[in-house]
Amino acid sequence: MPDLYFGATDEATDAERAAVAEAIAGFGPVVVRESERLVHAGRARTVERRQLLLPALHALQRASGWISPGGLDHVCSELEVPPAEAYGVATFYHLFTHEPPRADDTLHVCDDVACRLFGAVDLIDDLRAEGHYVKASPCLGQCERGPAVMVQRTGRDDLTVTAVDGGRVTTAEVAVAIDTATSTPSVTLPQAGSGDLRLLARVGVVDPSSLDDYRAHGGYRALEAALAMGGDRVIAEVTASGLSGRGGAAFPTGVKWRGVADQEGRPRHLVCNADESEPGTFKDRVVMEGDPFSLVEAMTVAGTAIGAEQGWLYIRGEYPVATARLRHAIDEAYAAGLLGGDVAESGIRFDLTLRSGAGAYICGEETALFNSLEGKRGEPRNKPPFPTTHGLFGEPTAINNVETLVNVLPIVQMGGEAYAAEGTERSPGTKLFCLSGRVNRPGTYEVEFGATLRDLMDLAGGLVDGSELRAVMLGGAAGSFVGPEALDMPLTLEDTRVAGASLGSGVVMVFDQHDDLVDTVRRIAEFFRDESCGQCVPCRVGTVRQEEVLVRLGRGSHIDDERDLLDDLATVMRDASICGLGQTASGAIRSAIELGLLDGIAATGGTEGEGSR
Amino acid sequence: MNETAVSVSTMVEISLDGESVRVPEGSTILDACRREGINTPTLCWAENLTPVNVCRVCVVEVEGSRVLVPSCSRKVEEGMVVATDTERVRTSRRMVYELLASSVEMDRAAPEVQAWIDHYGARPERMGDPAEIATQAQPVKVQDDLYVRDYERCILCYKCVEACGDDAQHTYAIATAGRGFGAHISTEHDVSLPDSACVYCGNCIGVCPTGALAFKTEHDMREAGTWDESRQSVATTVCSFCGVGCNLELHVQDERIVKVTSPADHSVTYGHLCIKGRFGWQHAHA
Ligand SMILES: Cc1cc2nc3c(=O)[nH]c(=O)nc-3n(C[C@H](O)[C@H](O)[C@H](O)COP(=O)(O)O)c2cc1C
Ligand code: SF4
Ligand code: SF4
Ligand code: SF4
Ligand code: FES
Ligand code: FES
Numbered sequence: 009m010p011d012l013y014f015g016a017t018d019e020a021t022d023a024e025r026a027a028v029a030e031a032i033a034g035f036g037p038v039v040v041r042e043s044e045r046l047v048h049a050g051r052a053r054t055v056e057r058r059q060l061l062l063p064a065l066h067a068l069q070r071a072s073g074w075i076s077p078g079g080l081d082h083v084c085s086e087l088e089v090p091p092a093e094a095y096g097v098a099t100f101y102h103l104f105t106h107e108p109p110r111a112d113d114t115l116h117v118c119d120d121v122a123c124r125l126f127g128a129v130d131l132i133d134d135l136r137a138e139g140h141y142v143k144a145s146p147c148l149g150q151c152e153r154g155p156a157v158m159v160q161r162t163g164r165d166d167l168t169v170t171a172v173d174g175g176r177v178t179t180a181e182v183a184v185a186i187d188t189a190t191s192t193p194s195v196t197l198p199q200a201g202s203g204d205l206r207l208l209a210r211v212g213v214v215d216p217s218s219l220d221d222y223r224a225h226g227g228y229r230a231l232e233a234a235l236a237m238g239g240d241r242v243i244a245e246v247t248a249s250g251l252s253g254r255g256g257a258a259f260p261t262g263v264k265w266r267g268v269a270d271q272e273g274r275p276r277h278l279v280c281n282a283d284e285s286e287p288g289t290f291k292d293r294v295v296m297e298g299d300p301f302s303l304v305e306a307m308t309v310a311g312t313a314i315g316a317e318q319g320w321l322y323i324r325g326e327y328p329v330a331t332a333r334l335r336h337a338i339d340e341a342y343a344a345g346l347l348g349g350d351v352a353e354s355g356i357r358f359d360l361t362l363r364s365g366a367g368a369y370i371c372g373e374e375t376a377l378f379n380s381l382e383g384k385r386g387e388p389r390n391k392p393p394f395p396t397t398h399g400l401f402g403e404p405t406a407i408n409n410v411e412t413l414v415n416v417l418p419i420v421q422m423g424g425e426a427y428a429a430e431g432t433e434r435s436p437g438t439k440l441f442c443l444s445g446r447v448n449r450p451g452t453y454e455v456e457f458g459a460t461l462r463d464l465m466d467l468a469g470g471l472v473d474g475s476e477l478r479a480v481m482l483g484g485a486a487g488s489f490v491g492p493e494a495l496d497m498p499l500t501l502e503d504t505r506v507a508g509a510s511l512g513s514g515v516v517m518v519f520d521q522h523d524d525l526v527d528t529v530r531r532i533a534e535f536f537r538d539e540s541c542g543q544c545v546p547c548r549v550g551t552v553r554q555e556e557v558l559v560r561l562g563r564g565s566h567i568d569d570e571r572d573l574l575d576d577l578a579t580v581m582r583d584a585s586i587c588g589l590g591q592t593a594s595g596a597i598r599s600a601i602e603l604g605l606l607d608g609i610a611a612t613g614g615t616e617g618e619g620s621r
Numbered sequence: 622m623n624e625t626a627v628s629v630s631t632m633v634e635i636s637l638d639g640e641s642v643r644v645p646e647g648s649t650i651l652d653a654c655r656r657e658g659i660n661t662p663t664l665c666w667a668e669n670l671t672p673v674n675v676c677r678v679c680v681v682e683v684e685g686s687r688v689l690v691p692s693c694s695r696k697v698e699e700g701m702v703v704a705t706d707t708e709r710v711r712t713s714r715r716m717v718y719e720l721l722a723s724s725v726e727m728d729r730a731a732p733e734v735q736a737w738i739d740h741y742g743a744r745p746e747r748m749g750d751p752a753e754i755a756t757q758a759q760p761v762k763v764q765d766d767l768y769v770r771d772y773e774r775c776i777l778c779y780k781c782v783e784a785c786g787d788d789a790q791h792t793y794a795i796a797t798a799g800r801g802f803g804a805h806i807s808t809e810h811d812v813s814l815p816d817s818a819c820v821y822c823g824n825c826i827g828v829c830p831t832g833a834l835a836f837k838t839e840h841d842m843r844e845a846g847t848w849d850e851s852r853q854s855v856a857t858t859v860c861s862f863c864g865v866g867c868n869l870e871l872h873v874q875d876e877r878i879v880k881v882t883s884p885a886d887h888s889v890t891y892g893h894l895c896i897k898g899r900f901g902w903q904h905a906h907a
Pocket of ligand 5: 122151
């Protein structure tokens with residue numbers, strides 16, 4: 009490592025120093041015994057310390073409301089990171105700011121696809137008129153009760169503020185929430201009380217802060233069973249269950265776990281992907297807020313099964329309530345001997361570290377997530393090599409979505425074959441769906457695979473009065489639009505694939521005849537433009553050009569004049585981008601064109617007008 | 622960085638544009654293309670830097686792969702079937718040039734860049750009126766007498782960052798900051814180069830493919846319209862400042878040294894120098 013050069017003229021404040029010390033003290037150096045970067049002889053210590061960069065930046069931002077030059081220099085000298093690189097990392101994330109704060113509280117107000125149907129753009133204007141410092145935000149994962157607000161605070165815990173029961177949150181309610189420092193309580197589950205729930209069975213029933221209550225509701229029996237079975241059996245059951253990933257790519261979980269377990273002799277990692285930032289997605293939040301111990305238990309089952317001694321829970325930075333509950337659950341599990349050097353007296357070590365993201369959809373992409381955890385910019389890596397052999401710190405890593413992991417609890421308890429008997433042959437088990445938009449009871453629903461789109465919408469109380477179904481956004485912004493003709497399509501992996509759609513992260517967002525879909529589609533294009541990491545040309549420039557076309561369309565330019573360009577942009581992004589973001593950034597837009605949703609657009613007036621940028 | 626000698630005896634057989642060819646294990650598809658004389662455009666790749674595979678202009682079709690793959694970083698595998706000149710490949714390469722040229726100034730890029738733009742028939746103007754679409758237009762950064770940074774020419778190939786960091790200089794004065802279309806090369810908090818860790822080795826200039834980083838001499842001459850490579854000669858010498866033995870290439874126009882480079886394949890420098898070799902000649906003119 010060269011001698012680092014520190015140029016800032018300002019010194020870190022005492023508050024900043026204290027905050028950074030606290031953020032990096034609790035963590036013993038993670039033992040990185042093998043890493044690609046270790047070839048730089050003597051840099052091992054740097055590699056170990058650098059993974060503390062993200063928590064240290066969070067500490068700075070919270071302490072003084074921005075990443076001050078003096079504070080950044082201090083972090084860099086503590087962690088031995090070159091200041092230019094740390095600045096590059098800090099400026100990657102939307103929740104870090106680089107100018108002195110304008111207010112103690114920053115209100116991140118969602119103006120994304122679902123919330124803008126319900127007055128988000130007006131809410132932003134109203135809050136600004138009342139003197140709040142507001143930033144428009146991509147989806148905050150609260151779409152069932154939007155518009156949503158995330159209050160980022162200096163020196164205090166962040167808050168989530170939404171309407172409590174239907175309707176739109178008022179500026180007065182936002183002000184009260186800030187004054188009393190209270191987040192809006194977690195949602196009540198529309199299916200609460202139904203005996204059919206499996207993944208959601210404890211949500212709203214169990215006390216999310218109590219390990220005892222969790223045990224009283226069947227908690228930690230799966231871990232007991234898993235430890236008795238041994239790792240290979242657990243993996244065999246998961247394979248037999250046919251469980252596939254719920255984070256979007258639907259990769260068979262058992263195969264992934266076997267791949268990592270087979271890397272015997274190398275240090276291995278388990279990572280839970282709780283970055284949940286796909287517009288329209290909020291299912292993982294519901295599980296984490298309502299039943300946080302289940303995720304801790306599931307990670308312990310997974311980690312001990314694949315021989316990973318270190319687990320990482322990477323949760324998006326905009327989930328303050330879920331984060332607090334998970335932190336508490338992890339502490340309780342450590343105190344009860346269910347995590348650490350001797351998990352439940354099995355002699356097996358499994359440590360669990362929670363890390364918060366800082367406002368970057370791309371960090372949900374698995375290799376970007378690894379880079380983010382390592383204290384680098386959240387830029388995806390080229391694959392191959394794949395995470396099972398070269399993941400976090402270049403070491404074998406199993407990374408799974410929250411919903412994927414909690415499925416493992418019933419699988420271990422009932423056996424893989426019994427699990428596979430439910431759902432359909434190719435899509436066994438149950439699935440969480442996130443319903444939002446023009447349905448009577450938006451929310452997270454759990455159904456056995458095989459239910460049709462119509463079944464789901466009926467479950468959600470059907471369309472609101474006066475609504476006619478125009479289109480459904482299926483699978484998120486990275487998914488596609490389907491029209492009324494798809495109502496009887498079973499929402500399985502195989503049926504959606506045949507239809508050229510995908511379940512993605514389980515988004516079912518319903519639009520009616522009054523909704524301005526040109527505006528919706530333009531907002532999707534804006535989302536990808538804003539969230540591109542900027543690494544590769546097709547996506548960095550392509551998403552910009554794509555959004556420009558949609559803005560032109562909104563202003564009356566004709567689709568036929570833009571089609572060639574849109575097609576070429578779609579082709580290069582899909583074919584030549586590094587990661588899934590660029591590869592899917594044109595999918596929803598193309599499907600909207602194919603369904604004719606953008607036809608005759610010059611005539612349609614927006615219900616909301618253009619979102620603020 | 623540089624392929625350590627792979628046992629020469631292990632060869633891999635692949636199909637390249639319909640021909641069956643044998644290449645050493647560990648080669649990239651690009652290596653194979655070069656061996657076979659298949660001309661392939663590159664922008665972010667350089668023989669003396671670790672591949673970052675971000676520009677995507679070198680993509681090829683590989684059977685079994687859903688998307689195109691970057692030939693500069695993908696290693697050959699036994700039985701791989703590669704096509705380098707299909708409709709899909711041509712479309713993506715053309716689009717990469719159209720996207721880049723619609724957002725950054727490419728007129729000082731190496732001549733082969735313009736040749737490839739012509740070859741693929743790229744028409745950046747169809748992206749829209751330059752006054753209405755987003756571009757990287759911005760003022761040039763002139764902060765000292767040695768070199769300028771003209772980031773409206775930057776294609777974000779990461780080469781300068783690599784040259785300043787792990788691949789050569791280990792100074793880490795510059796890095797990529799921001800994200801998306803706002804991503805850019807920066808010092809910490811965008812401080813000027815003299816206030817940064819920069820030691821003026823000029824290695825970043827040496828690798829920049831678009832003229833975004835340039836010797837002040839070259840920049841000034843270009844602005845004045847006096848830069849003329851056809852009137853330049855290159856003299857090779859060994860740097861006399863210390864005993865390391867770096868090869869220097871002195872570019873001379875009108876009997877004045879106008880810039881100094883080092884050959885990328887030189888076993889001592891791999892193209893990289895220090896401030897003395899790179900800029901010490903300025904004293905010769907003082
Ligand atoms: C741009 C992008 C964003 C993603 N975001 C998430 C996310 O927030 N949560 C998630 O679980 N997977 C996300 N994924 C998918 C992950 O890369 C990965 O496939 C997944 O975490 C694997 O877990 P699974 O097999 O359990 O689904 C994203 C992928 C891409 C390309
Ligand atoms: S596709 Fe987009 S998000 Fe993915 S690596 Fe390329 S620029 Fe980054
Ligand atoms: S001149 Fe040398 S030290 Fe300065 S930025 Fe360029 S590579 Fe880095
Ligand atoms: S300044 Fe030059 S070398 Fe650096 S990223 Fe831009 S184009 Fe590449
Ligand atoms: S929270 Fe606003 S769209 Fe999801
Ligand atoms: S040269 Fe291969 S991606 Fe840039």
